[in-house]
Amino acid sequence: MKLQTINGLLSAKYLKRAADIIVPEKMFSPIRTMNDELDAAFSELRGIIPSQVVLMTGTPGTGKTTLASLIASRCHHSGHRPGVFLSYEMSDFQLKLQAKKIPGFENLLLCTEEFHSRGKEGLHELHNLLVESQPSVVIVDSLQKMAAKMRIPSAQEELVSFFTKFAKETFIPVILIGHCGKDGSYAGPAFLKHEVDSHLEVYVDKESRERFFKFSKNRFGGTTDPYVFRITNEGVFVGNEWWSKPALVDDAGDTLLRAAIKDFKSSGSTTAKMPWDKFRVAAEYLVHDLKRRDANRFGTETYVSSPERVKMTYEGSRVYCEYKNGRLNFSRKFFEGFSTKAHLSLGYKSEKPTLQKYCKTREEAALWAILHEWVHLFKGYEKHTKNMWSEIERYAKDYNYLWA
Ligand SMILES: Nc1ncnc2c1ncn2[C@@H]1O[C@H](COP(=O)(O)OP(=O)(O)O)[C@@H](O)[C@H]1O
Numbered sequence: 194m195k196l197q198t199i200n201g202l203l204s205a206k207y208l209k210r211a212a213d214i215i216v217p218e219k220m221f222s223p224i225r226t227m228n229d230e231l232d233a234a235f236s237e238l239r240g241i242i243p244s245q246v247v248l249m250t251g252t253p254g255t256g257k258t259t260l261a262s263l264i265a266s267r268c269h270h271s272g273h274r275p276g277v278f279l280s281y282e283m284s285d286f287q288l289k290l291q292a293k294k295i296p297g298f299e300n301l302l303l304c305t306e307e308f309h310s311r312g313k314e315g316l317h318e319l320h321n322l323l324v325e326s327q328p329s330v331v332i333v334d335s336l337q338k339m340a341a342k343m344r345i346p347s348a349q350e351e352l353v354s355f356f357t358k359f360a361k362e363t364f365i366p367v368i369l370i371g372h373c374g375k376d377g378s379y380a381g382p383a384f385l386k387h388e389v390d391s392h393l394e395v396y397v398d399k400e401s402r403e404r405f406f407k408f409s410k411n412r413f414g415g416t417t418d419p420y421v422f423r424i425t426n427e428g429v430f431v432g433n434e435w436w437s438k439p440a441l442v443d444d445a446g447d448t449l450l451r452a453a454i455k456d457f458k459s460s461g462s463t464t465a466k467m468p469w470d471k472f473r474v475a476a477e478y479l480v481h482d483l484k485r486r487d488a489n490r491f492g493t494e495t496y497v498s499s500p501e502r503v504k505m506t507y508e509g510s511r512v513y514c515e516y517k518n519g520r521l522n523f524s525r526k527f528f529e530g531f532s533t534k535a536h537l538s539l540g541y542k543s544e545k546p547t548l549q550k551y552c553k554t555r556e557e558a559a560l561w562a563i564l565h566e567w568v569h570l571f572k573g574y575e576k577h578t579k580n581m582w583s584e585i586e587r588y589a590k591d592y593n594y595l596w597a
């Protein structure tokens with residue numbers, strides 16, 4: 194049946210009927226990263242597609258090396274072979290020190306040998322090394338650094354085609370790190386972005402000063418939503434992991450909430466701007482605690498069937514909690530703009546007396562704003578009525594330490 198209608202010599206050799214092409218089974222088993230959002234960003238099959246070539250760009254210091262280490266470490270965690278990290282920006286011990294907080298990093302295989310400086314022969318050796326070690330993913334840090342050692346005019350093109358060929362042959366995905374100049378444009382031939390399957394941008398959000406990543410191009414149909422990634426003393430978090438980290442969910446949440454509130458309130462009053470970062474953390478803990486304590490009210494008394502569906506999301510300068518009829522929307526601009534007398538001017542006219550009874554500082558008024566939005570979750574409290582004020586006051590009394 195093959196090539197029924199095309200019998201010429203050349204066509205028999207070079208043309209295949211689409212129907213006869215068998216997509217390798219491997220293409221349908223993406224490499225999972227143990228993070229739903231990261232998986233959804235990489236492909237619509239959820240995970241890194243075997244053979245996927247990703248160009249990761251960003252200005253120096255945005256966190257490319259960190260994010261790539263994080264992704265590779267997670268691939269290993271999820272039951273795949275360890276990734277190989279070709280590190281030419283940093284020595285292996287520098288990289289190890291920098292990535293010490295990333296769980297799973299200790300299992301990655303690091304390589305600092307500059308095969309590429311020995312031309313085609315060197316690249317051939319690198320190819321053999323990678324084939325032999327069969328990693329789950331290869332990280333290249335960075336294209337520019339490798340290209341500089343090759344001393345040929347189109348070294349970046351050569352490298353991209355080398356790694357693309359490798360990925361397509363072996364079904365091992367490759368993440369190529371590339372620097373952007375200070376103005377944010379890619380420091381290399383522009384067409385490289387078209388050569389690769391996916392383009393992942395890493396950047397620092399101007400307003401929140403948080404680090405984000407997002408795919409701006411993806412042949413495998415992943416999402417293009419921006420996701421935050423954080424490395425803090427508490428751990429490493431990608432996207433919404435922050436909101437569901439175990440420390441927040443367990444019953445000790447209350448202790449953490451108290452600590453966050455204390456930290457927020459003690460840092461604020463002396464500064465002109467309300468301390469957004471501290472507020473955000475306090476807000477997160479507070480909403481988590483509210484979800485936990487009101488779990489049994491969900492499904493009947495609220496617009497939402499379960500606490501899980503009140504999902505905290507974080508986008509640049511806004512933190513919000515989504516539910517059916519609206520959002521608990523904590524905007525950086527709004528809160529940072531609070532004057533030191535905000536507690537006196539904030540609130541609806543009929544709300545002012547209760548608000549002022551509890552809130553003696555602008556920080557307390559900001560916490561009040563969260564309770565206010567929270568109460569709107571409940572049926573019958575959509576409007577600003579006496580009922581609503583007394584409901585907020587009930588929360589205010591229960592959370593007496595918010596105002597202490
Ligand atoms: N999400 C993050 N949270 C906190 N610090 C980070 C984060 N990502 C990177 N860093 C820190 O920022 C610095 C630069 O990160 P790095 O990954 O080396 O950036 P790049 O490779 O883009 O130059 C390092 O000190 C790193 O530890």
Ligand SMILES: [Mg+2]
Nearest residue numbers: 257258282334
């Ligand atoms: Mg780097």
